[in-house]
Amino acid sequence: MADLGLRAYRFSIAWPRVQPEADGRVNERGLDFYDHLVDALLARGIEPFVTLYHWDLPQALEELGGWRDPEIVGRFAEYASTVARRLGDRVRHWLTLNEPQVFSVLGYALGHHAPGLRDWRAALLVAHHAHLAHGAAAQALRREVPGARVGLALNLARYEPASQDPGDLAAADRVDGTSNRWFLDPVFGRGYPADVMGLFGDLLDGLDLDAVRSLSAPDLLGINYYTRELVRAADDPSNPARAAIVRPAVPRTTMGWEVYPEGLRLTLERVHRQYAPASIVISENGAAYPDLAGADGSVSDPERTAYLASHIAAVADARDGGVPVDGYFVWSLLDNYEWAEGYGQRFGLVRVDYETQRRTVKESGSWYRELLAAAPR
Numbered sequence: 429m430a431d432l433g434l435r436a437y438r439f440s441i442a443w444p445r446v447q448p449e450a451d452g453r454v455n456e457r458g459l460d461f462y463d464h465l466v467d468a469l470l471a472r473g474i475e476p477f478v479t480l481y482h483w484d485l486p487q488a489l490e491e492l493g494g495w496r497d498p499e500i501v502g503r504f505a506e507y508a509s510t511v512a513r514r515l516g517d518r519v520r521h522w523l524t525l526n527e528p529q530v531f532s533v534l535g536y537a538l539g540h541h542a543p544g545l546r547d548w549r550a551a552l553l554v555a556h557h558a559h560l561a562h563g564a565a566a567q568a569l570r571r572e573v574p575g576a577r578v579g580l581a582l583n584l585a586r587y588e589p590a591s592q593d594p595g596d597l598a599a600a601d602r603v604d605g606t607s608n609r610w611f612l613d614p615v616f617g618r619g620y621p622a623d624v625m626g627l628f629g630d631l632l633d634g635l636d637l638d639a640v641r642s643l644s645a646p647d648l649l650g651i652n653y654y655t656r657e658l659v660r661a662a663d664d665p666s667n668p669a670r671a672a673i674v675r676p677a678v679p680r681t682t683m684g685w686e687v688y689p690e691g692l693r694l695t696l697e698r699v700h701r702q703y704a705p706a707s708i709v710i711s712e713n714g715a716a717y718p719d720l721a722g723a724d725g726s727v728s729d730p731e732r733t734a735y736l737a738s739h740i741a742a743v744a745d746a747r748d749g750g751v752p753v754d755g756y757f758v759w760s761l762l763d764n765y766e767w768a769e770g771y772g773q774r775f776g777l778v779r780v781d782y783e784t785q786r787r788t789v790k791e792s793g794s795w796y797r798e799l800l801a802a803a804p805r
Contacts, residue, residue: 429474432793433800436475438711438757440482441511450488452506459514466518476519480508482526495554505564509572516573523650524565527583528558529611541768549631556635559614563643581650581711582611586691587659590674595661599671603659606669614640616703627668650711653692655685681715683773689738696746707754713739714759716773727779727790
């Protein structure tokens with residue numbers, strides 16, 4: 429990281445490493461690891477940005493109901509306090525949750541991520557508890573770390589109609605509601621959007637929906653942006669938004685995601701206009717490509733360099749237009765474990781040979797180093 433010239437590093441704490449058991453006992457060796465990491469970052473002039481939850485739940489809590497159990501709210505706040513007491517003297521920037529839409533909907537409604545369920549009622553229960561857990565953890569962090577800047581990271585895709593047909597226009601708005609506004613509105617103290625509550629209907633029975641109105645706006649909003657999706661109307665009873673995604677033949681990453689940097693600018697402008705966050709950080713942005721190593725071990729990845737350059741330019745355009753973007757993090761520093769995708773998708777600026785653990789800076793990483801070297805501090 430120091431060789432690349434990074435000025436900040438966003439990393440996630442593994443909850444099972446800190447509190448592996450349901451009784452909340454602390455594994456001090458787990459916290460020691462993050463102690464050493466924070467010290468090593470600061471020694472090299474790299475600001476730590478800590479995310480408390482990036483989808484790894486202690487198995488002991490999952491067996492008690494996990495995110496479906498209302499007790500998870502208090503447990504997560506306790507975990508946040510534990511980490512803050514250890515690292516808060518050196519860490520100022522905190523994100524509570526990473527992409528609650530993904531771990532709730534893709535994990536519980538669509539079955540793509542753990543625990544692999546297909547139950548919309550469970551997904552909405554999980555999302556509700558995630559909102560409340562964010563609020564409780566934010567309070568705990570501010571209590572333990574005076575002056576902390578606290579927020580969370582939301583994945584915000586750009587949803588646009590596949591055509592100008594009124595049905596497609598309405599479908600795109602519905603998908604934006606279930607995927608984006610269901611998570612943005614409560615975070616900014618507005619409660620759940622009424623039109624989306626109508627879409628979910630009796631799937632929300634039993635939830636205290638007004639409870640999320642107590643949430644206070646974040647000090648910083650992390651936005652994870654990768655792509656846009658084109659939406660058409662569809663009579664799909666399994667999808668509350670009654671919509672389907674259209675995938676035309678356009679440039680895409682190996683994740684199947686369209687390369688659409690304009691969507692990042694539009695997303696930033698929309699969030700600034702509608703929610704007025706005090707500060708925005710691009711907490712994730714990047715692209716997966718095959719990245720085959722050459723005979724000399726080098727990795728040429730011009731597609732990733734082009735992706736990053738175009739998206740960073742989009743951020744610059746948004747900043748020039750008055751959007752308060754105060755940070756940008758590439759996903760990711762290293763090739764890594766991409767959850768349901770395993771090790772098959774490579775996002776890193778640095779290639780990892782998983783057999784030998786050898787790490788090689790890709791051409792995109794060298795380009796990023798030069799970009800940072802030329803940027804004002």
